[in-house]
Amino acid sequence: MQHRIICLVLLYYILFISTHILFVHANFPFFGYGVQSRTRQYHRLPLGLDAFGPEAIAFDCNDEGPYVGVSDGRILKWEGTSWNLFAVTSSNRSNTCDGTNSTPVEQKCGRPLGLKFNMKTCELYIVDSSYGLVKVGRDGGVATSLATGVQGIPFMFLNDLDIDSESGAIYFTDTSSTYHRWEYLESIATFEQSGRLIKYDMNTKALTVLLRDLYFANGVALSKNKDFILVAETSAFRVIRYWLNGPKLGTSEVFLKVDGLPDNINTNSKGDFWIAKVPTKPIKVDEYGNILETLDTFHITDSSDVFEFQGNLWIGAVDQPYVIYTT
Numbered sequence: 001m002q003h004r005i006i007c008l009v010l011l012y013y014i015l016f017i018s019t020h021i022l023f024v025h026a027n028f029p030f031f032g033y034g035v036q037s038r039t040r041q042y043h044r045l046p047l048g049l050d051a052f053g054p055e056a057i058a059f060d061c062n063d064e065g066p067y068v069g070v071s072d073g074r075i076l077k078w079e080g081t082s083w084n085l086f087a088v089t090s091s092n093r094s095n096t097c098d099g100t101n102s103t104p105v106e107q108k109c110g111r112p113l114g115l116k117f118n119m120k121t122c123e124l125y126i127v128d129s130s131y132g133l134v135k136v137g138r139d140g141g142v143a144t145s146l147a148t149g150v151q152g153i154p155f156m157f158l159n160d161l162d163i164d165s166e167s168g169a170i171y172f173t174d175t176s177s178t179y180h181r182w183e184y185l186e187s188i189a190t191f192e193q194s195g196r197l198i199k200y201d202m203n204t205k206a207l208t209v210l211l212r213d214l215y216f217a218n219g220v221a222l223s224k225n226k227d228f229i230l231v232a233e234t235s236a237f238r239v240i241r242y243w244l245n246g247p248k249l250g251t252s253e254v255f256l257k258v259d260g261l262p263d264n265i266n267t268n269s270k271g272d273f274w275i276a277k278v279p280t281k282p283i284k285v286d287e288y289g290n291i292l293e294t295l296d297t298f299h300i301t302d303s304s305d306v307f308e309f310q311g312n313l314w315i316g317a318v319d320q321p322y323v324i325y326t327t
């Protein structure tokens with residue numbers, strides 16, 4: 001078992017290094033590496049509370065936050081001077097929920113990988129890799145379950161979501177129907193294609209599978225006009241676009257190839273997209289896939305989520321005990 005994990009880790013790094021050499025050092029012009037359109041100051045905001053791995057970032061309907069989901073299953077809220085416990089996805093927590101991520105601990109304690117507020121109701125919707133699609137009210141607490149599977153296939157590894165608060169549609173990814181979150185290296189290294197993009201209708205509670213057979217389905221972001229949705233296929237080093245409206249309704253295409261493993265994607269107020277990726281730096285692209293900015297800074301060693309809020313950036317990471325923000 002240990003031997004297998006070592007091999008997978010090696011393969012993982014070989015993938016990183018080979019794409020890095022190919023796309024970064026070759027400096028292919030269409031990747032726009034090094035684009036730096038403005039100067040940003042970077043700051044670290046430690047989580048404290050023995051918390052680690054703030055994978056996803058969200059702000060609520062009153063512009064409060066950020067909120068982060070951390071590796072021991074808690075959702076924390078930044079209240080201006082300190083982080084406080086806001087919600088948990090498991091009703092069955094104990095002091096074994098210490099973020100060590102052994103398999104039974106993670107199954108019991110939960111792992112909230114994606115967070116998004118419904119801006120109409122102020123409820124927080126969460127995709128948790130152990131507990132599926134869940135939500136909490138505006139005061140937080142213990143989440144209630146909305147869905148744990150679709151078409152007879154249980155959710156094994158929900159990852160990111162976006163919400164159309166007007167229509168009540170939630171779009172979310174199930175990374176794999178074969179591997180759990182703690183088996184993510186196997187899913188990446190074997191290039192398996194059992195990921196799905198799923199829609200949940202808040203009004204009817206209906207679930208619809210929009211895309212299947214995806215490579216490690218990860219970040220999700222709606223376009224500003226809600227006419228398409230982007231989905232990161234991490235192990236394919238690319239982002240795909242699924243049309244929700246217009247002449248291409250219901251079809252998908254490759255939107256962008258990237259020089260690394262893409263993670264979460266978020267839309268900013270202008271309709272541009274922030275794509276977090278590892279081991280390379282986050283990028284901002286427009287709706288045509290043109291790279292507008294690269295966060296080419298030593299301050300960011302790894303990034304899972306970049307959220308633009310009132311012109312500044314909030315950056316989450318799987319392997320850090322802090323959030324980075326810019327001014």
Ligand SMILES: [Ca+2]
Pocket residue numbers: 113159160218219263264304
């Ligand atoms: Ca993710």
Ligand SMILES: [Ca+2]
Pocket residue numbers: 160161162219220221264265266
């Ligand atoms: Ca997102």
